[in-house]
Every structure is written in C-alpha cells, then in structure tokens.
Amino acid sequence: MxxxxxxxxxxxxxxxxxxxxxxxxxxxxxxxxxxxxxxxxxxxxxxxxxxxxxxxxxxxxxxxxxxxxxxxxxxxxxxxxxxxxxxxxxxxxxYGVTIAEHIIAVSIMMMRNITDYYAASINGKWAVPKPQKSLKDCRITVLGTGDIGTSFARRAKAFEPESIVGVCRSGRCDEAAFDRVMKVEELDSILPETELLVMSLPATKETENILSRERMALLPSDAYIVNVGRGSAIDEDALAEFLDSGRLAGAALDVFRTEPLPEESRLWKTKNLLITPHVAGNLxxxxxxxxxxxxxxxxxxxxxxxxxxxxxxxxxxxx
Amino acid sequence: MxxxxxxxxxxxxxxxxxxxxxxxxxxxxxxxxxxxxxxxxxxxxxxxxxxxxxxxxxxxxxxxxxxxxxxxxxxxxxxxxxxxxxxxxxxxxxYGVTIAEHIIAVSIMMMRNITDYYAASINGKWAVPKPQKSLKDCRITVLGTGDIGTSFARRAKAFEPESIVGVCRSGRCDEAAFDRVMKVEELDSILPETELLVMSLPATKETENILSRERMALLPSDAYIVNVGRGSAIDEDALAEFLDSGRLAGAALDVFRTEPLPEESRLWKTKNLLITPHVAGNLxxxxxxxxxxxxxxxxxxxxxxxxxxxxxxxxxxxx
The missing domain is CATH 3.40.50.720 (NAD(P)-binding Rossmann-like Domain)
Known part of the structure; x- marks a missing residue:
C-alpha cells in the first residue's frame, strides 16, 4: 500500500x-x-x-x-x-483556531479604524482619533456553525457581545457560545438586527451568492461583514457599491470569487474594505x-x- | 454647590x-x-x-x-x-473593555502580519502569505493587573494561551484568568519565557523605564510587546534598536514619551513597530x-x- x-x-x-x-x-x-x-x-x-x-x-x-x-x-x-x-x-x-483569530482581529481593526491609524503611520503621521465601535454589546450573526464558526463564537463570547446568533442549514448546533441557532431559511429575519456578520461557509450550490444584493440591503448601514469561507458566497459588485456609498460600515474579505484578486478589481479601491490574501486559514x-x-x-x-x-x-x- | x-x-x-x-x-x-x-x-x-x-x-x-x-x-x-x-x-x-479589545487586535495583527497584507492591499497587491504566530499556546505576561490588565486577560483566556501571568506590585490579584500572579521584583525571571508582553502600567517613579534595555534583552527574539499604559515605561531607543536588528519580533505602541510622536522620531521608521495615536482608551x-x-x-x-x-x-x- x-x-x-x-x-x-x-x-x-x-x-x-x-x-x-x-x-x-x-x-x-x-x-x-x-x-x-x-x-x-x-x-x-x-x-x-x-x-x-x-x-x-x-x-x-x-x-x-x-x-x-x-x-x-x-x-x-x-x-x-x-x-x-x-x-x-x-x-x-x-482551521477553526487560526481562522477565528483572524476574524476577531479584522473585526476589531474595522470597528476601531486601526487600519487608518496604520496607514497614517506608514507616512509618519499621527492620526486624529475616530469614533469606535466594539465587540462589547455587539449583535453578532455567524453564518456557518462548523469548526470555524464555533471557534470564533467561543472567542467572541469573552468580549461580552449582546448576542451571538448562529445560522446553519439544520438550525441546530450544540456550541454553548451561541445564544441562539437559526435555520438558513430564517436568515432574512436576523440580518436587520445584525451589527457584525461573520461568514464561514463552504462553496456549495446553496451558499452561492447567499449574501445577495437583496440580503445585503437588509443589513443596517452600520453593519460590518467578515468573510473567511468562500468568495462565491457574496455578490462582490453589490458589496463594493454598498461600501462606497456608506450603506455598510465595513467589510473584511479574505476570500474572493477570483484569487488572487485581479489587479483591475474595483475591490482594491473600495472604501472601508480590508483585503487579506486568503491567509486566515493558511498552513x-x-x-x-x-x-x-x-x-x-x-x-x-x-x-x-x-x-x-x-x-x-x-x-x-x-x- | x-x-x-x-x-x-x-x-x-x-x-x-x-x-x-x-x-x-x-x-x-x-x-x-x-x-x-x-x-x-x-x-x-x-x-x-x-x-x-x-x-x-x-x-x-x-x-x-x-x-x-x-x-x-x-x-x-x-x-x-x-x-x-x-x-x-x-x-x-x-477603559478596561476598550483597551483590552485594542490589545487583542494589535497582538493578532502583529502575530499574523496583517499590517503587511493591508499595506500591500493599499497598493493593489495580493501579498504572499507569511508565517504566523498565534495567541493559542502563547505564553503571555501582563505587566499591570488593574482593570485593563484583567479585562485583557479575560478575553485572552478564550484564545487558549499556554499561560497568562500577571505581574504587579503586590503580587496579588483575584482575577481567575491569570494562571499566576508575580511581584514586580520577580519580573526578570518571567521575561525569558514570555512570548507576548502586555504593558498596562500608570506613569509613576517605579514604572519609569521599567522595560529598560537590560530587561528587553531578557525577552526572547520572537517576543512581541504591546504598550497601552504610558510611554515612560519603555526605553524607546533600545526598543527601536531591538526591533530593527530583529532581537524582538514586533511591538505595538499606543503611548509614547512625547505625544504626538514627533515627526523626526525614528520610531516611525522602525521595523515591525505598529504605531497607534493614543487611541486604545479614547472616549x-x-x-x-x-x-x-x-x-x-x-x-x-x-x-x-x-x-x-x-x-x-x-x-x-x-x-
């Protein structure tokens, strides 16, 4: 053998x-x-x-x-x-442990504008403080309650969020860090009260474009999105429009429909978008x-x- | 009245x-x-x-x-x-809650080189993945076990570090997230086994230059430092030398001996140094x-x- x-x-x-x-x-x-x-x-x-x-x-x-x-x-x-x-x-x-750390880091980076301070510091500039958001009292929705989603939820729990709601196909997950677990069919009902949407889904027929333009519009304008699953889950054009027009507060994408992200992609220039090169779960x-x-x-x-x-x-x- | x-x-x-x-x-x-x-x-x-x-x-x-x-x-x-x-x-x-979130974010940013990916993305570049470190199995030392140090320790605990050791004047702290609490006099003994040193100390005579050049040399070369207390606690010149020569893996400073950090400061150009403009605890x-x-x-x-x-x-x- x-x-x-x-x-x-x-x-x-x-x-x-x-x-x-x-x-x-x-x-x-x-x-x-x-x-x-x-x-x-x-x-x-x-x-x-x-x-x-x-x-x-x-x-x-x-x-x-x-x-x-x-x-x-x-x-x-x-x-x-x-x-x-x-x-x-x-x-x-x-990959749960390593990807969960990535999600926590990029979520806080966005909420606290740390990327802006870092960008200023590259140019030797002491930036002016901006308003912050926090994982404390945050309403978090986790789309995908596998190893990644649950590892994230356990860590996020320590930050005292208002709620962590898991969403998966079965609507069932034993992880105690989730305050509630819903079925994917109920996703639309939770989006309007979501402040941080974490997506850790495999690429399947069901997850293709699951965060469509229509669903994106259900999120409040101060919501943040993190995607560490597969790029196919998001309507990237809609996301770019929503971010550029301020209809979403920010997004951190580690995965894309085409990787490496092509040079000509508008995502590189999209406002409040943190791009990482598929590293959340590298080996x-x-x-x-x-x-x-x-x-x-x-x-x-x-x-x-x-x-x-x-x-x-x-x-x-x-x- | x-x-x-x-x-x-x-x-x-x-x-x-x-x-x-x-x-x-x-x-x-x-x-x-x-x-x-x-x-x-x-x-x-x-x-x-x-x-x-x-x-x-x-x-x-x-x-x-x-x-x-x-x-x-x-x-x-x-x-x-x-x-x-x-x-x-x-x-x-x-300030414990907000500063603790900052510490977690900048620690993971350093350990996972997220700043490098972000810097590349500003220029529209898909960066090559770099080796990562993790809070998982990390040996963490927290210098200062007040509200900030304990809020951080509670959050860090969820990341399954190998140990979180608190260091304070009395050598006593009730916070259960600390695996051990030591007196400041014993600091030198814990530094050689510290992979992440978090400093959240007030500016007093005793804390002035507490991370001196000599103490810095006790840290392993793959150690990271985060300072959110006061800039006076660190020998900034020594830190710049240690970082530039690779004798430390990275540092994230939110506080400095002179704030705003002067334009001519060598810290702006120091390798693996993440500078934030005293925002960890802003209001x-x-x-x-x-x-x-x-x-x-x-x-x-x-x-x-x-x-x-x-x-x-x-x-x-x-x-």
Whole structure:
C-alpha cells in the first residue's frame, strides 16, 4: 500500500507522525513537494494526502484522497475522480483556531479604524482619533456553525457581545457560545438586527451568492461583514457599491470569487474594505499544521482497520 | 454647590445622567467645552469633572477634581493643586473593555502580519502569505493587573494561551484568568519565557523605564510587546534598536514619551513597530463614555452624602 504525501510545508516533526501512523497501517510513504513529482512507479498509489487534483482525475487505483484544506469545492466536478468510489476526506476542523483569530482581529481593526491609524503611520503621521465601535454589546450573526464558526463564537463570547446568533442549514448546533441557532431559511429575519456578520461557509450550490444584493440591503448601514469561507458566497459588485456609498460600515474579505484578486478589481479601491490574501486559514501556523496531520493519521488508522472514517466528505452536500 | 463638567465628547444622554445625580446631590451643574470657558462667576466651583489643570493650580475653593482618564501623572507635581486637601478621582475602570479589545487586535495583527497584507492591499497587491504566530499556546505576561490588565486577560483566556501571568506590585490579584500572579521584583525571571508582553502600567517613579534595555534583552527574539499604559515605561531607543536588528519580533505602541510622536522620531521608521495615536482608551466608544460618567455620578452621591469615595486616587502612589 503506497501513500503519497504532497506538501511544501510539512517538516520533520509532521513527517515522523505520518511515518509512524503509516507503519501501523502497513503502508509505505513517499514525500513529494508537488503533484508533478509523481513518477510512473507512484501512479498506482492507493492513498494521497495533498492536492492531487490531476491524479484523482486519472487514476483508478486511488482509493482515498485527503486534502489539507477545509473547502473541497475544486473537487466537486463530475469528472473530478476517475475512481467513482474514491474516498475524500478534508481537514475541516484544523482551521477553526487560526481562522477565528483572524476574524476577531479584522473585526476589531474595522470597528476601531486601526487600519487608518496604520496607514497614517506608514507616512509618519499621527492620526486624529475616530469614533469606535466594539465587540462589547455587539449583535453578532455567524453564518456557518462548523469548526470555524464555533471557534470564533467561543472567542467572541469573552468580549461580552449582546448576542451571538448562529445560522446553519439544520438550525441546530450544540456550541454553548451561541445564544441562539437559526435555520438558513430564517436568515432574512436576523440580518436587520445584525451589527457584525461573520461568514464561514463552504462553496456549495446553496451558499452561492447567499449574501445577495437583496440580503445585503437588509443589513443596517452600520453593519460590518467578515468573510473567511468562500468568495462565491457574496455578490462582490453589490458589496463594493454598498461600501462606497456608506450603506455598510465595513467589510473584511479574505476570500474572493477570483484569487488572487485581479489587479483591475474595483475591490482594491473600495472604501472601508480590508483585503487579506486568503491567509486566515493558511498552513503556516504550527498548531494548524499539526492538527491537519493528526487528522489524516487518525483516518489512516481507521482506513487500515476498515473502520468508519471520521473526516469523510459528503460529496452530495459538498462538505 | 457648583459643579463644572468640562467635556467635548459627552452628549445629551450623559448630561441627563449627570444632571439627575447633581439634583440628588443638591448641586447646580454647568456644562463647558473647555477650561477656557470658566467665567469669573464659576471660578469658585467646588467640583469639576474634566481636565481642569489650570483651575486646580489656582483655586482654593476646588474640593474635588474628577478626571475622565485613568492616568493622573499630569497632576502629580507639588504645585498641581492650590488646595492641598482637594480630592482627586480618576476613571480607571472605565477603559478596561476598550483597551483590552485594542490589545487583542494589535497582538493578532502583529502575530499574523496583517499590517503587511493591508499595506500591500493599499497598493493593489495580493501579498504572499507569511508565517504566523498565534495567541493559542502563547505564553503571555501582563505587566499591570488593574482593570485593563484583567479585562485583557479575560478575553485572552478564550484564545487558549499556554499561560497568562500577571505581574504587579503586590503580587496579588483575584482575577481567575491569570494562571499566576508575580511581584514586580520577580519580573526578570518571567521575561525569558514570555512570548507576548502586555504593558498596562500608570506613569509613576517605579514604572519609569521599567522595560529598560537590560530587561528587553531578557525577552526572547520572537517576543512581541504591546504598550497601552504610558510611554515612560519603555526605553524607546533600545526598543527601536531591538526591533530593527530583529532581537524582538514586533511591538505595538499606543503611548509614547512625547505625544504626538514627533515627526523626526525614528520610531516611525522602525521595523515591525505598529504605531497607534493614543487611541486604545479614547472616549469615543459609547460604553467607555457611559461608564466614565456613571463612575463620576456614583462618587458624586458618595461625596454629597459624606461617604467614602470609590475612585479616589492615592496621591502618594500616583494612581
């Protein structure tokens, strides 16, 4: 049984963890930097950890692909897998901590105009204080109550917001940090009283353009938006118009419909828009990387022992 | 009994709160925008809420000065009060929430290089992700365990740091968010294992230059510093050298030895230094303003009823 581990970021420590799990599973491991390094004698690998999009498309021998990302939208085309039975696991659950920290930081940055002070300081200027908003007493709505949404809610709770309302498909979530959990169908009713809207949704048919122009208009003009899920969830043109005309107080986007964001995008020049280059959940944080590898190894043992795998993606739902 | 309320930021809501307390105390209230508006018939005011530094220096009739700031260092000169018996209260306790949010935001901004991404975005550039640090598993030391330090610790706790150690004069603090509280004399022993040093100290003789060049050298080179107390607590020249030479990972300063920070200061050009213009505790946040006014009104009733006042400053300690 051959396992290919394709990664530019894992270090010796994580390699040892994988080799130890592979030994238990009775498998050989091959470490590669990129999919292009897969030689002909490795084309028959049974398991791949990494973004082996091309191999998945062509290999009928591939039985399990584990991707080190939470989103799997890029693997949802009808021809994504040559082997229709190929298992797919993702790493949703590894990113909650790091993305939650990003959300908290950019939310406060917007509410306190810290970006303006920083921009002034680059030019050696002592800026004039501007009015502030606060997470204290804030009405927060979290669209998507998975690992990211709940990790954020637990942290946000410590800031004494007025409320944290979760919104998800089922309308159910056990996380105690949510004061209330609603169904996606009820989203329109909560938007008018939302002061901070946090979006951490996978890219699926249902989430495509979920924050449409019409829904955006339901938010109060002093609301802030943070999107760390997928860019497809937001009508970007509408957002730019709303921000430029002051019908929203601010937005922080880490994800976009096209990434990298094209040079000619009007978003670069949009008022009160904080752009980060899809870094909320990158793998440079040691904790995230360890968690990612641990999750793969956990399922590697499950796979070898014929047990149910824990991080399996439901290909119909797309997450 | 005349009360002067000197403020440019209070609004009708806060004025009503003050007028209601003044009525109970049997006092007349005069609202002014600045100390320069004190006409001759108001020179004999018994109570002032506001920064009436000149009146305090000259009026023997002034019996109580309440300043809407936490720091009172500017009132600690021997000739600060014409009336030696004049009571002084401050508003320490009103700023914990707002300053704690600032500390969390700038800490994560530094650890995740968000300033770099923002600076790139101003120029329409999609930046390359950089390695991140995290509050998760971080060893945090909080120098100053008053309202600001404890408000920060409670919020930081939600990020699952490895430890939060408080450091204060007494070595005692009831706040449960601190894993340990040490005396200032023991500071040198905790610095080598500190990854984030948060400083929220008043300006006193004891805190002058407390983060000296020698102490700075005890911090590991991957440590971050946040100062929201007073600029006098840090050797600014040493800090600039340590940051420029990579002997510290970053610093976020909201306070400086000279404010506004002079144009010619080398700090503007110092590497990995985030400068904010003394805004961590400004009064533009509604919550802070309300709390500030509530504290004054609470002591106004105490004063009128001859009871012990709650927010009295110990003039010997200087806070």
């Amino acid at each position: 051959k396992i290919l581990v394709i990664s530019t970021v894992i270090k010796d420590k994580q390699k040892e963890t994988i080799m130890s799990a592979a030994a238990k599973a009775g498998a050989e491991v091959y470490f590669l930097q990129s999919e292009n390094e897969i030689t002909s004698d490795l084309q028959d690998a049974e398991i791949v950890y990494g973004f082996a999009v091309k191999l998945a498309k062509t290999s009928k021998k591939l039985k399990w692909l584990c991707v080190p990302s939470a989103g799997v939208d890029f693997l949802m085309r009808p021809d994504s897998f040559a082997n229709e039975e190929c298992l797919l696991t993702n790493s949703a659950g590894a 440079t944080l040691e904790h995230t990387l360890n968690r990612n590898v641990e999750m793969f190894c956990e399922d590697l043992i499950n796979y070898a022992e014929g047990k149910e795998m824990r991080y399996l993606v439901d290909r119909k739902k797309g997450y | 005349k009360i002067l309320v000197i403020s440019t930021v209070i609004k009708d809501k806060q004025k009503e709160t003050i007028m209601s307390a003044a009525a109970k105390a049997g006092a007349e209230v005069y609202f002014l925008q600045s100390e320069n508006e004190i006409t001759s018939d108001l020179q004999d005011a018994e109570i002032v809420y506001g920064f009436a530094v000149k009146l305090a220096k000259t009026s023997k009739k002034l019996k109580w000065l309440c300043v809407p700031s936490a720091g009172v260092d500017f009132l600690m000169r021997p000739d600060s009060f014409a009336n030696e018996e004049c009571l002084l209260t401050n508003s320490a306790g009103a 533009t946040l509604e919550h802070t303003l309300n709390r500030n006014v509530e504290m004054f009104c609470e002591d106004l009733i105490n004063y009128a009823e001859g009871k012990e006042m709650r927010y009295l400053v110990d003039r010997k300690k200087g806070y």
